[in-house]
């Protein structure tokens with residue numbers, strides 16, 4: 001397959017180039033490439049050719065929520081939003097997590113049927129505060145619980161959230177590093193010292209930064225207090241997730257984070273739930289007995305208490321926000337939505353376009369609308385074709 005005439009993101013710049021694909025890889029990127037006899041050609045004139053989006057933190061999309069068992073439909077919908085890699089995120093009690101993971105592994109044939117789903121992320125049960133989830137699902141860290149979840153995941157747990165103030169947090173982080181699981185600092189009231197200890201133990205990611213973090217308390221009148229968020233901003237070993245919908249994090253704090261951490265240490269994530277990517281309205285079944293209202297300006301709100309319950313974002317909208325709201329260039333937005341998330345997961349053949357990389361590619365028009373998704377060298381979504 002040959003993609004011609006597009007503005008291709010290469011080495012951090014947009015260049016008019018051709019991209020040739022061979023099976024599931026990028027074979028060549030060059031200003032001109034001669035077309036092979038019979039080769040399928042895509043004319044990408046007036047389009048940006050970018051690496052597919054990667055979302056580290058996502059619970060649901062439109063009417064699909066893996067935790068409820070919609071794995072195949074969820075994977076399909078993600079492709080229709082340009083996401084060629086994501087980590088379905090579960091938040092439930094251990095017994096339910098085990099059931100969900102078993103069901104997901106069976107339904108996706110261990111992710112062979114859903115190559116854009118990378119595995120599992122466990123946001124629960126090892127966090128100190130439930131956020132929008134159920135506090136009754138949280139558990140202390142024990143070797144038995146860890147082992148039961150690890151075995152049910154069959155090696156597919158990619159990210160595991162943890163609050164540093166829980167007893168045995170450091171030992172858990174060391175265990176996770178030994179098992180190639182990324183740990184993420186989450187839902188916490190930890191002190192700076194507690195956080196520093198889990199970073200020393202190997203923790204490298206921060207879960208939806210600023211959301212579910214405490215505001216530091218004033219202890220000495222006249223002295224401005226420093227808290228955990230300040231430590232995170234200047235700790236270069238940590239990459240932070242940000243939900244850039246303007247609801248979860250004030251735009252000033254997003255700007256501050258981008259300036260302190262740099263683009264290589266910020267990953268835009270959706271934290272999307274059921275109803276994300278859908279028209280505004282009321283949706284059923286976020287979890288047992290819960291309904292949510294999706295509104296573009298206020299995110300996703302639980303009914304009836306109006307609590308913020310995840311976002312209505314898609315990774316495409318995160319990308320658009322990076323450009324329109326936060327004034328970043330298209331190459332910079334791609335770093336936030338593809339390259340940095342790939343680094344976090346250690347995916348060294350995704351997140352940028354280059355020879356030898358996986359052929360996971362999206363085409364956006366000049367207004368940043370998604371026109372095409374290519375996954376492993378095959379067109380899996382075209383905006384101009386009716387969807388199933």
Ligand SMILES: [Zn+2]
Nearest residue numbers: 057089123271
């Ligand atoms: Zn979440």
